[in-house]
Amino acid sequence: MMAGKTLKVAMLGCGVVGSQVARLLIENKADLSTRAGADLELVKVAVRNPSAKNYGVKAELLTSDLNSIVTDPQVDLVIELLGGIEPARELILTALKNGKSVITANKALLAKHGAELYAAADKANVDLYYEAAVAGAIPILRPLRESLVGDEVLKVMGIVNGTTNYILTKMDENGAAFADALAEAQKLGFAEADPSADIEGGDAAAKAAILASLAFHSRVTDADVYKEGISKITATDVKVAKAMDLVIKLLAISDVTKDGAIAVRVHPALISRNHPLASVRESFNAVFVESVSAGQMMFYGRGAGGAPTASAILGDLVAVARHRVSGGLGPRESDYAERKIAKIGDTKTRYLIRLNVADKPGVLESVAHVFASHQVSIQTVRQSGAGDKAELIVMTHISSESALSQTVNDLAKLDSVTDVASVLRVEGEI
Template sequence: AAINGGASVVTANKALLAQDGAALHDAAAANGVDLAFEASVAGAIPLLRPLRESLAGDKVVRILGIVNGTTNYILTRMDESGADYWDALAEAQALGFAEADPTADVEGLDAAAKAAILASLAFHTRVTSADVSAEGISKITKTDIDAARAMGHVIKLLAVAERSDDGGIGVRVNPAMVPRTHPLASVRESFNAVFVEAEAAGELMFYGRGAGGVPTSSAVLGDVVALARNKVLGARAPGESVYAHLAISPAGSARSRHYISIDVLDRAGVLAKVASTFAEHQVSIETLRQDGRGDDATLIIVTHMASAADVAQTVEALRALEAVRDVATVMQVIGE
């Protein structure tokens, strides 16, 4: 209503932008007004304006983002203090970092809306939250945390937007193992960070407080001042740039190394059957470790590069094996 009435609008509503952003941008252009939304992703971090303006002449290849402070706080506590998921969540709620109903945060829905906004800006196309495959952190266990540490990695909930081999783009949110040498690995507690890879600019990271009323107000006020300046000068902010019209690649086409935790019966021949199942689905095992506990054991497997679809088919076949009690966790492993 405000836009159609000829008023510029500042919003931090990422869910609205990720779902109905196209209609809002079209209405703003039709009415000759501005739509500003810097605060919709990563709070106080100056991020969207650099993506839209500073990198306008470059080609963004990939974005990796820690864009949800609640989940990053929970994973930090699990990694640093040994807390389990539920204790870490309760602590986050007590400190005000998590809502009473944390579903949107812990299941990746909040991050998915932000991923859609980032992908739209970075790749000059229109991406909605419906285009983003989302997986949360509620199934992450102490076994996963310990395995990541033993590998020299840390688990983070990542928003990923990247160019695909098929010419489209892949956009997803999922927990992933990040090498401790990667800049994102040092992002602790409720802080946010977005790591951008571009052809000419190379690697860039934007870091800061991504949530909370005060940090968000900084970004909102920045937009208000920018719009006021434009009005005084009789100018407009850069509008939506959607010249690319890129297709969304299937989630299963994403390729990476994968971490897989499998609970099995500890008896002769089980390893051979598990290894054979991987081979039958053209998924190569890079490393395998077995932790025994009486009659049961946990197999910690890291694969070579494989598509998510091939790994999913492998997991389905593993679950059908008599000796496999459960495939507890499947997680992507990010490179250096």
């Protein structure tokens, strides 16, 4: 333990994650301080109502004055765990301006106001670290920003929302309907009472923006991310996928179009059961990365939870503390590549389309004609059913989103098509 230097740490917020951070910071003080090269001392924890419950820290550390944390001259390092946009944004900006290094897990804030925050950290010559903001305990931001900095990333494809992965796992393994799987997830604490941010893809979209920014050295915000959630996935979709040796996952994807723009989107997609992401079960997260030289990589682990998220925050804390001891700074965000954002219509992928059709001669011909008229080429067609009802399952070759959506519109207008039962994207080799 270094007797020489002390760094004072203060926290904004002390909920599920914060209470674990505080506990570990106190319990493992000796190890963390030795690794940081300075005595790490927790001096203040700001919560809205200090007397509301037992936060697991000494009462005298608690304060309801959030602003006092970011203006106190004795505080060196601030951990922001309030979540949401305000007052987190204002508080972090003030902390940075006052020369404090900041660690945050606030993905929504970073995805929306990242540029402003990174610029403020730059200007103040302090660190702003946020490994915990994406995929919880999994080291993925540091590898993207530092380990792969000598390579050219081609694609990032992640399961970055544990709630939806839990629901999709139950639908896949038990044949559950979406609503039942959601209810189970809520009962077990894997989904919130209002699950919309998770199931409609908003949470994953914020993470997708952060991942894409780092991977492609460009500024990507949550508004740049096209998103579709999983609430329309049916037990039949899952069953059909299973019969084809595929599995449905909610993926946060970014890659570069042939024009050099970044296509970034969150949506359910079919992947092969042999894909490394296919075996990521329940609330686990994983991020699959493909780069020119390194090839395919995957980073797997716990994407949420108090202790796992605290692990990422404390890793950042030690890193940031080391920089303050040595006088240096960690590598900064970089957006020098200034890539544009592709329109979702220009994104290219394959699709699996299920159509309910009349079982009479000529149906396949008219369906095939619609595909051909939009230059969407068909890889396979399977027809099943009997009587006057039948189902066509069409797998396309790679096509643009815009050509596909026009195709689907026209298919719906065909007399012989009673219903476009589902349209799902397909990712990876199958």
